[in-house]
Amino acid sequence: DTEVTQTPKHLVMGMTNKKSLKCEQHMGHRAMYWYKQKAKKPPELMFVYSYEKLSINESVPSRFSPECPNSSLLNLHLHALQPEDSALYLCASGLSPALAGAEAFFGQGTRLTVV
C-alpha cells in the first residue's frame, strides 16, 4: 500500500467555522508533511512532523494548527480562516526527513474554499 489518503476531497467553510483536514498513511513512514498550493504555483511547505513531533513550522499563522496523534495520522485544524487561505492542501509522507533516499508520497489533496 503506497497510498496517502486525504479527507475530505473538497471543503467549503465560512470565516467563523472550525474544520479539520485529515491525512492517513499505512506505509510505516515517520515523516509527514503539510503543503499549501495556490493555483499555478508550486507547493509551499507548512509543517513537518518527524516521529510524531513537530520539527518544522514555516511561520504558518496560528489559525492553522497541526496535530499528529499517531504515526499513521496527521490532522490540520482550521479556525477563523481568511478567503486568501483558499487553496489545495497537500499531505505527504516519507521514511524520515533526513534519511537519504526517502521518497515522498503525496495525497490527492483537499480543495479548500473559504467564503
Place this chain on the structure above:
Amino acid sequence: KQEVTQIPAALSVPEGENLVLNCSFTDSAIYNLQWFRQDPGKGLTSLLLIQSSQREQTSGRLNASLDKSSGRSTLYIAASQPGDSATYLCAAHGNQFYFGTGTSLTVIP
C-alpha cells in the same frame, strides 16, 4: 535557502515528439531529486526518484538525469502522447522537499 527553477515554464509540442524538461537547484547538498506529475486540481504523482549518488533513472518512456555538482536535473520524455499533458514538478530533497516552479506541458494530438 535552496532555490529550484524549472525551464521552460510552459511547453506545447505535437504528439510523438521527444522533449526535455530542465530543473536547476542552488544547493547541491541534497539527498535525492524527485520528479512529479500534477494534473489540474489534483495531487502529485511521483514519476522518478534519483538518489544523490545516482546519475539517472528510467521508467518506461521517462528518463531522469542528475548532475549534483552543476545543480541540474533533466526529465526526458520519449514519444510524447496527449495523456502526458500535465504540470511537471521537480523537488530537491534536503531537510524538506523544495519544489521547482513547474513546467506546464501540452501535447497536441
